[in-house]
Amino acid sequence: MLKPFNELVKLDVRPLCGLRDAKDERGNTVKVPYLGWANCVKLLHENGAESVWYAPRRCPETNSYLWPQAKVTTSKGRVTECWFVSVEIHIDENVFSYDMPLLNGSLVVYEDTLNQLRINNALARAFVKGVAVRTGLGFDLWAAGDGDDGEEDLSRHSIYAVKERLERLITSKEQGGLSHRDLLAQLGINDKQMATMMGWFDKLGSLEKAVSRL
Secondary structure, eight states, rough: OOOOOOHHHOOOOGGGGGEEEEEEEEEEEEEEEEOHHHHHHHHHHHHHOOOEEEEOOBBBTTBBOOOEEEEEEEESSSSSEEEEEEEEEEEEEEEEEEEEEBBBBBBBOGGGGOOHHHHHHHHHHHHHHHHHHHHOTTHHHHHOOOOSSOOGGGOOOOOOOHHHHHHHHHHHHEEEEEEEEHHHHHHOOOHHHHHHHHHHHHHHHHHHHHHOOO
8 A cells, every 4th residue: 555645745756856957037047856757656666556557638629638728829929729738647546637738948839849759748747746746755846846847837827826736735635634535525526526626727727818818
């Protein structure tokens, strides 16, 4: 059985992290640690998990692994979608999903720049961060503000900051001994309803973009 959140969050994953170049708030190049998906799987097994795997979730609207959230127009007048990916994560009997934006540092991701490598990297990041939020493994990479999320898109920050805070609050409650099933029961909802509610953040993001274009 996988160790609880309060034990996994104490593990120092940095010795297994790689480093990538990023820009700080002053535009200087800095090295940011990231935990690769393979090392994440390895650490989960070493800490009690018997079965670990993830798979991309297909968007019913596009029939692909890309989830468009809103059309935006750049300062140069070029129109593009805000693309997300979503993964379904399996750790023994626990199954949950996690969404992640396609990031390219401070650059806009256009349709003609999408490729298998970029999508695969986004799926792997979604897996690693989803594991961190739910299990605590590698959580401190983001708690310290230096996790591998790419540069922040401030136009979506306020809405998705609330989503992130809610996900952390749910994790904290489950860490305190409340099972996921009991949490849903006390809220009076099921997993499908929870997923629908979490999807409201994406709809609000789309609404914000639509209003900004008026």
